[in-house]
Amino acid sequence: MITIPYLTALTTYFSYGLLFAFGQFRDFFRKIFDWWNSSNRQGYAPICLGNEDFYTRRLYLRIQDCFGRPISSAPDAWFDVVERYSNDHNKTLKRTDKVKHCLNLGSYNYLGFAAADEYCTPRAIESLKLFSPSTSSARADGGTTALHKELEEYVANFVGKPAAIVFGMGYVTNSAIIPVLIGKGGLIISDSLNHSSIINGARGSGATIRVFQHNTPSHLENVLREQIAEGQPRTHRPWKKIIVVVEGIYSMEGELCKLPEVVSICKKYKAYVYLDEAHSIGAVGRTGRGVCELLAVDTADVDVMMGTFTKSFGSCGGYIAGSKELIQFLKYACPAHLYGTSISPPAAQQIISAIKVILGEDGSSRGAQKLARIRENSNFFRSELQKMGFEVLGDNDSPIMPIMLYNPSKIPAFSRECLKQNVAVVTVGFPATPLLLGRARICISASHSREDLINALEVISKVGDLVGIKYFPAEPKKEHREDGTIKLD
Amino acid sequence: MPYRGKALLADSERGKGRNPVGIRFFFSVDPITLIASRTSIRFAQQALILLKRLCPWAKTSNSLGGVVLTRAVASHAAQLGILNTMASAVMNILQAAVDWMTFAFDAPSARAVVFGVPIGGHLFVEGLLLVVILYLLSQKSYKPPKKPLSKKEIDELCDEWTPEPLIPPLTKEMQREPPVLESAARPHTTIDGQEVVNFASANYLGLIGHQKLLDSCTSAMETYGVGSCGPRSFYGTIDVHLDCEARIAKFLGTPDSILYSYGLSTVFSAIPAFCKKGDIIIVDEGVHWGIQNGLYLSRSTIVYFKHNDMASLQSKLEKITLENKRAKKMRRYIMIEAVYQNSGQIAPLDDIIRLKEKYLFRVLVDESNSFGVLGRSGKGLAEYHGIPIEKIDIVTAAMGHALAAEGGFCTGNARIIDHQRLSSSAYVFSASLPPYLASAAISAIDVLEENPSLITKLKENIAVLWAGLSDLQGLEIASNPHSPIVFLRLKNSTGSFKSDLQLLEDIADRVLKEDSVFVVTSKRSILDKCPLPVGIKLFISAAHSESDLLKASEALKRVAASTFPNCG
Numbered sequence A: 001m002i003t004i005p006y007l008t009a010l011t012t013y014f015s016y017g018l019l020f021a022f023g024q025f026r027d028f029f030r031k032i033f034d035w036w037n038s039s040n041r042q043g044y045a046p047i048c049l050g051n052e053d054f055y056t057r058r059l060y061l062r063i064q065d066c067f068g069r070p071i072s073s074a075p076d077a078w079f080d081v082v083e084r085y086s087n088d089h090n091k092t093l094k095r096t097d098k099v100k101h102c103l104n105l106g107s108y109n110y111l112g113f114a115a116a117d118e119y120c121t122p123r124a125i126e127s128l129k130l131f132s133p134s135t136s137s138a139r140a141d142g143g144t145t146a147l148h149k150e151l152e153e154y155v156a157n158f159v160g161k162p163a164a165i166v167f168g169m170g171y172v173t174n175s176a177i178i179p180v181l182i183g184k185g186g187l188i189i190s191d192s193l194n195h196s197s198i199i200n201g202a203r204g205s206g207a208t209i210r211v212f213q214h215n216t217p218s219h220l221e222n223v224l225r226e227q228i229a230e231g232q233p234r235t236h237r238p239w240k241k242i243i244v245v246v247e248g249i250y251s252m253e254g255e256l257c258k259l260p261e262v263v264s265i266c267k268k269y270k271a272y273v274y275l276d277e278a279h280s281i282g283a284v285g286r287t288g289r290g291v292c293e294l295l296a297v298d299t300a301d302v303d304v305m306m307g308t309f310t311k312s313f314g315s316c317g318g319y320i321a322g323s324k325e326l327i328q329f330l331k332y333a334c335p336a337h338l339y340g341t342s343i344s345p346p347a348a349q350q351i352i353s354a355i356k357v358i359l360g361e362d363g364s365s366r367g368a369q370k371l372a373r374i375r376e377n378s379n380f381f382r383s384e385l386q387k388m389g390f391e392v393l394g395d396n397d398s399p400i401m402p403i404m405l406y407n408p409s410k411i412p413a414f415s416r417e418c419l420k421q422n423v424a425v426v427t428v429g430f431p432a433t434p435l436l437l438g439r440a441r442i443c444i445s446a447s448h449s450r451e452d453l454i455n456a457l458e459v460i461s462k463v464g465d466l467v468g469i470k471y472f473p474a475e476p477k478k479e480h481r482e483d484g485t486i487k488l489d
Numbered sequence B: 001m002p003y004r005g006k007a008l009l010a011d012s013e014r015g016k017g018r019n020p021v022g023i024r025f026f027f028s029v030d031p032i033t034l035i036a037s038r039t040s041i042r043f044a045q046q047a048l049i050l051l052k053r054l055c056p057w058a059k060t061s062n063s064l065g066g067v068v069l070t071r072a073v074a075s076h077a078a079q080l081g082i083l084n085t086m087a088s089a090v091m092n093i094l095q096a097a098v099d100w101m102t103f104a105f106d107a108p109s110a111r112a113v114v115f116g117v118p119i120g121g122h123l124f125v126e127g128l129l130l131v132v133i134l135y136l137l138s139q140k141s142y143k144p145p146k147k148p149l150s151k152k153e154i155d156e157l158c159d160e161w162t163p164e165p166l167i168p169p170l171t172k173e174m175q176r177e178p179p180v181l182e183s184a185a186r187p188h189t190t191i192d193g194q195e196v197v198n199f200a201s202a203n204y205l206g207l208i209g210h211q212k213l214l215d216s217c218t219s220a221m222e223t224y225g226v227g228s229c230g231p232r233s234f235y236g237t238i239d240v241h242l243d244c245e246a247r248i249a250k251f252l253g254t255p256d257s258i259l260y261s262y263g264l265s266t267v268f269s270a271i272p273a274f275c276k277k278g279d280i281i282i283v284d285e286g287v288h289w290g291i292q293n294g295l296y297l298s299r300s301t302i303v304y305f306k307h308n309d310m311a312s313l314q315s316k317l318e319k320i321t322l323e324n325k326r327a328k329k330m331r332r333y334i335m336i337e338a339v340y341q342n343s344g345q346i347a348p349l350d351d352i353i354r355l356k357e358k359y360l361f362r363v364l365v366d367e368s369n370s371f372g373v374l375g376r377s378g379k380g381l382a383e384y385h386g387i388p389i390e391k392i393d394i395v396t397a398a399m400g401h402a403l404a405a406e407g408g409f410c411t412g413n414a415r416i417i418d419h420q421r422l423s424s425s426a427y428v429f430s431a432s433l434p435p436y437l438a439s440a441a442i443s444a445i446d447v448l449e450e451n452p453s454l455i456t457k458l459k460e461n462i463a464v465l466w467a468g469l470s471d472l473q474g475l476e477i478a479s480n481p482h483s484p485i486v487f488l489r490l491k492n493s494t495g496s497f498k499s500d501l502q503l504l505e506d507i508a509d510r511v512l513k514e515d516s517v518f519v520v521t522s523k524r525s526i527l528d529k530c531p532l533p534v535g536i537k538l539f540i541s542a543a544h545s546e547s548d549l550l551k552a553s554e555a556l557k558r559v560a561a562s563t564f565p566n567c568g
C-alpha cells in the first residue's frame, strides 16, 4: 500500500497529460507528413500499430538514455558505464569510447558473484575447457553432462527439496513449467504483481487465472473460497486443481512474501503453492536459502520451488525444486527440458561453485561473510534512506529498495543527476509500474563496502533535494499524512 | 443498491418481484426492453422517447417527460444516499403531477379533433399506457432470487473439494533418463566411460571445443564474470552484447539484430511482440514447440497449412483473403521454419516469397537449424534460395546450434528490432545473455566467415551419410538431402504414436550400447501439438570424419535389419 500526496498525484497526472497531449499533437502532424510521403508499404497493415508504440515514440524516447546503459566491465560494486550521445534529440543513441566509473546500485549482484571470483571463476574456466560453452543439444537428447547432474543435486540440497531440475533461462523456467503442471479446468491464483514470466506461463497454460491483491493473504483466502464454491466458469464443475503463485521477494517493491500465511491458507484450501524465489534465493536467510529459511517455512509445504541463477549466483538459468516424482514428470513433459539447449556448462559450474562458497564448502568463511554483509548493507542503506525522508518501499532484510519518485519528469532527472555524480541507479516508470508510481530501485550487493554506501547516500541525498523527492521531510509524521493522501494499491 | 431510491418512491401497494408477463403481450417491443432495463436513468430516457412517440402534443409529453425526469433525478439522488429528505418532497411533486394528469385526461379535449383527426379515446388509452409504464417502471425487473451462499455452505464446499494431484501418476515411459556425457559434446564424446560418436548435438560446424571460441570465452569470463546480473535495460547491456548484435547484422546483411538470452525464448517472445488478437498467422503444421507457444501466446488467429505443402499454403492464403473482408486491415504473417526440427525438411522459400508478395503477407522464418548451415556462406535459407534477405521480414535463430554458443537472436529492419526492445517480454524481463556466450557467438561467426570450407565439409558429410543410409530396412529418410538433420522415420507405423516412439527408442538405445553411436529420437512434450510422425534424428557435423559417418550408417543398418527382419 503506497500513500501518495494529493499534490503529487495531481502534478504527476498533469505531467503525463502534458506528455500525452504533446505526443498526440506531434503524431497528428506526423500523420499529415506521412500522408504526404506515403512511405508505408502499400497493402500491409503497419507492423507496429500507431497506438501500440505511442508510448515508445513520445514518452520513452525522451528519456531512453536512462535505460539500457551499456557497461564495459563486470557488473560488480563499481563498473564502467559507457557514455552515449545523441544527435537527434535522443531518438538514437551512439556509443562512445569513453566510460564513466560508477558505483553500481542497479545490478542484481546480491552476493557479489557477478565479477570474477577467486573461487568460482577458475573453476568455471576449467569446466569451459572440459565441456565447452555449449552442448548444442537439449537436456533430454545429448545435453546432459555430468556437470548438469551435479548441479541438480547441489540445487536440490541447497534449496531443501528432494530433487531439482535446471533450465537455461529463468524466464523459460516459469513460462514452460506452469503449462505442464496445469491446464484447462485448473485455476491459477496469482499475486497481482507477479513477474512477466509467470504471467506468460499462466497464459500459456490455458488455465483460468485469478489475481489476488498484492501480498494480501486475506484477499487470497477470499478468492480461494469464492472460487472453490463457484467452481469453473459456466459449467460450475469443481476445479481440477488450484495453484497459487507467489514470489519470494517482489522485484519492483522490495517486499518479502507473506509466505507463512500464504502457505497455511493454501494448506487449508488444498491449493498447491508455487514459489518463485528469483530474487530471494541466495540473498536472504541465515544460510542464503531464501524466504523459506528467513520466514521459517518448511520447504515441504511449498510444492513447487522455482528460482533463478541470474541474481545471487551471478550466472544464468533457472531451477525447479520439488518432490522426486514432480521432477521426474517434468523431465518427461517439460518442453524446455526436451527442446531447449541445456544450460551452458561453465554457467552450471559457476552455480555449483557459488553454492559451495555460500555453504562454506570451499573451506573459507567467505560465504557467511557475504550473507552477513548483504543483510547489514541492506538494512543500513534502507534505514539511512528513510531517515533522509525518502519514501522507501519494501521490508527489512530485502536487498531491493525502491525510492518513490512519482513524477515522470523526476525519473530521468534522478537517474541523470545520479549518473553525473558517478552513481548508477535504475529508474522505472510506466508501464513497468502503475502510471503514478514511478520509482528508482536500489539493489544492494554484498560487494559494496561501507564507504561505497555512505558515498552513495550522500549523492542520493543531494540529488533527492535537487529533484524534490524527500516526501517525508525530517521525521515522518503519521497523523499528518492521513488526511491529505490518496490510498493506492 | 440501485433499487433503494425506487423503493422510496414507489407506490406502497407494489408487489415484489412480480413477473409482468401478461403485460408484456399487451405492449410491443419497446416496453419489454423497458421492463428488462435495470438502470433507472436509462428507464427514464427511454420512457421519454417512447412518450414522445406516443403523444404528439408537445405540452403533455413535456410535462410527462418532466415527471419522468424528476423521478429519475430523485431516484438517482436517493440512490446515492445523499438526499434522503428530498425524497419526500419529490413524492409530493409526483403526486401533484399525477393529479394534473388525471385532470388532463378528463378534459374536454378528449373528444377533440386535431388537424382533422378525431382523437376520441386516444388520449385516454395513451394515458393509461403511460400509467402502466410508470407502474412497471416502479417494479423490480424480474430476476430469480439469488441468495449468496452462507459462510457455512462455502466452508462445506471447501471441505468437500478434493484437487487432482499436481502431477499424474508416473508411468514407465516417464522414467527414461538420457545418457550422461562425461566430456564435451564433440563428435566424439564419453558416455559411461566409453567413447561414442555423437550425433545428438546440433554442432553443425564442429565449433564445440574450437580453440578460438574457448579463448574468447575465457577472456570474457575474466573481464565480465559469468552472468550479467541484470536485464538489458538495467545495466545488463554489456558492450559485447552490442558488438554481437552488430556482428550478426553485418554477417547477414540486415540493418540490425537483437540478442535473446535463450534460444527457445527468442521465437516465443518475438511472435507475440508483433502479433496480437485479430491478426492472422498462417503457419506450417510441423513447427516446433517454441513457435507453437509463441502463436498461442499471441492470441492471433492461427491457420495451419500442410507440412511444407505449397498448394495447401496457397489455398489457405486464397481462402483467408477472399473470406475475410477485413483481412487488408489486419497484420498477416506466414510463419515457417527454415529447416524443420520435426522432420528435417527445408522450406521452399522461393515459392513462399512469391505467394507472400501476391497475397501481401509478411514472412517470419525461424532459422535455428539453418543459420550457419544453408547457403554458400552459411547465411541461411535466403542465401540457399538466392533470395535477398530483405524479403524475409523477421528472422529468428538460436545460437546454441551451429554457433555452439547459447541464446538466440532476431534480425530484421531497425523498426522491427527497436520494437522488440520494449515489447518483447523475454527480452525485457529477463537477464541478458552471459557475456562470454555473446563473445563466443562473435568468435563463431568469425570462424565461419574465415572458413567457408566448414560448410562444404558439412554438405559432404550429409551426402556421405545419405549414401550410407540409402537401403535401411524398415526405416526411411524423411529429411531434405541438404538438411543437417537427417531424419529417419518408420516405413510402416505400428499405428500408435507411443509404440512407434518406443520402437525407435529401442533402436537408438541399441545403437548406442552395441555400436557406440549416439543418436536420438524426436521427443514430444505433452504440450507439443505437432502432428508429424516421430523419428530418429542424426545431427551431422562438419567435424564428423568419414569413418564416423560410416560407423553410424553401418550400426543403424545392422540394428534396423535385426529389428525389422521382414521389411524390404
Ligand SMILES: Cc1ncc(COP(=O)(O)O)c(C=O)c1O
Binding pocket: A026, A029, A030, A033
Ligand atoms: C511534418 C513533421 N511533423 C512532425 C515531425 C516530428 O515527428 P517526430 O516527433 O516523429 O520526429 C516531423 C519530423 O520529422 C515532421 O517533419
Ligand SMILES: Cc1ncc(COP(=O)(O)O)c(C=O)c1O
Binding pocket: A169, A170, A171, A172, A174, A195, A197, A247, A251, A276, A278, A279, A308, A309, A310, A316, A317, A318, B429, B430, B431, B432
Ligand atoms: C520473479 C522473477 N522470475 C523470473 C525471472 C526471470 O529470470 P531470468 O532473468 O533468469 O530469465 C525474474 C527476472 O527478473 C524474476 O524477477
